[in-house]
Amino acid sequence: MKAHVPPFLSVKPALLTTALLATFTMGAAFAQAATEMPSGEHASADVDITQPIKAIDKLESLKNEQKLSLSIPKFQHFTTSNGVPVIFVQTKQLPIVDVDLRFNAGSARDESIRKQGFGLASMVADLLTKGTRDLDETAFAEATEQLGIELSSAAYKDQFVVNLRSLSDAEHLDPALSLMSSIITQPRFDAQVLERSKAQQVLALKQMMQNPSYLASTTFSQTLYGSHPYAHSPYGTQQSIPALTRNDLQKFHDTYFVAQNATLSLTGDLSLSQAKQAAEAITQALPQGKPAPKLPNPTPIKQSKWVHVDYDSDQTSVMIGQQGYRIDPSAKGIQRGTDFSIGNEVLAGSGFSSRLMGKVRKELGYTYGIYGSMTPMQAPGPYTIRFSTRNEKADEAIAATLQTVNDTLKQGITAQEFKLTQESLINSYPMGFASNAGINGMLGVLNFNKLPDSYITDYINRVEGARIDQVNTALRDTLTPDKFIIVTVGKPDIAKKSQLQKLK
The missing domain is CATH 3.30.830.10 (Metalloenzyme, LuxS/M16 peptidase-like)
Structure with a gap:
């Protein structure tokens, strides 16, 4: 039975590979979650998600992958x-x-x-x-x-x-x-x-x-x-x-x-x-009126700060982040955003292969999930890393998060991480065109922010053309851990000698 694909999408076997890999990875994730305790501790027999899935080798149809071809509808x-x-x-x-x-x-x-x-x-x-x-x-x-x-x-x-x-x-x-x-x-x-x-x-x-x-x-x-x-x-x-x-x-x-x-x-x-x-x-019945005035720039954050909200809970909710960047419709600004998104996917993406997920969740077992994202807006929007953890592990989880960010900025992402993330972003991109609502949502963002059509039409070319040195530069130029705002909500056990105590 052949699946129906809209005429403006021509999806090659590379996308099928990604879909199957995602299916297997999800299966592994659910299997892993089933062995975990509510505390967040994990069993010693966790599935090693860094290893290849042997079953893929049995699928002969996936051995001759071709480059993804995507026909974007006319704007x-x-x-x-x-x-x-x-x-x-x-x-x-x-x-x-x-x-x-x-x-x-x-x-x-x-x-x-x-x-x-x-x-x-x-x-x-x-x-x-x-x-x-x-x-x-x-x-x-x-x-x-x-x-x-x-x-x-x-x-x-x-x-x-x-x-x-x-x-x-x-x-x-x-x-x-x-x-x-x-x-x-x-x-x-x-x-x-x-x-x-x-x-x-x-x-x-x-x-x-x-x-x-x-x-x-x-x-x-x-x-x-x-x-x-x-x-x-x-x-x-x-x-x-x-x-x-x-x-x-x-x-x-x-x-x-x-x-x-x-x-x-x-x-x-x-x-x-x-x-x-x-x-x-x-x-036609709308009055002419005037465009809304430009929003002011926020006051820049000069140093890191820890803010705690006491809350009666076994878990501590954590948000870490900073002021990010505004929407920039220039070619340079759009490429910078693409470069940063590649690097951030390696550092703090939603997949199990991200560095924060690998360190804070898999290796240390402090949380079920940890994610980081940038939200560009008319004025500089926020960059945030979010997770929840047991109160007694909050201090260590925050320290591990900050250390992972600093290590990534210092060492950069690897060529293997870069290549895998490029392929993942490229192969998942066509799914945004799978429905009218998905397409129209893209158009709404494009039109409201006065972005050029190339923001959407050239996305794959931008990802393919990105260089690892540019990606690492985008990460280092954007993220400033020495100015991170750290918010905790709960009853975290913060040691007297913790670095957080110095940020009050």
Whole structure:
């Protein structure tokens, strides 16, 4: 039985190799996890994940690997009559259209409307899909249900996203587009619904404050960013949410939901002409307005610091990191990001072959998982390493993490690690094009951040063309362990002579 692959993807045996390897590795991982104790200690008979899988040698079809060939769908650019930039990709495999509308209006803009108005963007997102000028909450829900559409909104730190998924025939798509246009231009912001949503949000925040991972995340952001807009959580606080008013929501909407502050992406079963009509239907009622002002740079961190939050738990949640870099659409900036991602995958990737996973999890048995990632944003975003461990092992686990980072920066990654990571990133890349939603999500990021098409279309070439010396340089230029913020939440047993004690 031959698997169906969309025409714009031509996946060669190299991808199959990776998929099978991933399957076997997952099996080994589950087998390993089954032998572990809740404390995190592991049995002596662990599967050695550094060794080749002998069964692969039995698969004759994998011995003649060919280079991966990927045909990326055509990106078509146009601008609506009121100036909204649009990227469109035509796909005909399914009668579906995905729409991604973004505004430069995330939680970083909360205080531009109300001082200490944390959670404002999130509350706007919550109420946006709970009624329009002509439809109350119940009627709106019935309309979306009858059309069989998915219409959602979400606020992040940097951006506000409205998504629509609908069948592509005019009978369903036209009223769906009309409904989407209504929520972004004529939101109801019903006072009673707002009060209920605020009460629900406060209750959710009380529950979230019982989550050590959330406590670690909010403490880390506050310590890392200080007075910068990135310092606060998009969800707001138990104190800020009750103070928000309908006028605050309306002012936020009127300020940022404008054509000059929007980008639009479309993927699906439409012609270019139909896509242009759809884009007009969504955006034509948006006022021109003004683009949101550039966000300020955060104050740089000058030295490492340890911040502890006492929490009654057998485990300690740990976050370690620093201010990273901003989104850079230049060719040099894009290549630097690719180089860093290769190096970081070796150091702190999600696979069992990463150095942090090998040291802190497999060798020392201090945690089930440890991962590190960079989040570039409009202003320098955070680089974070996260894990949880037993209280009595927190000090040693943090020390092992920092030592592994420092050793990697000093010694660099090896040629073997470099080659394996290149192949892994290249072979997994086509999976991002496996669905309309995946494609449209890429387009949304591309359009919002004003990145060139080559950011997506030349990714494999950038990875293939990367050099190990450039990758190691990107790691050393980016990561600064002497300025790491270290956050612990729990009851960790920190020795009096621990290096952490000097960072209080």
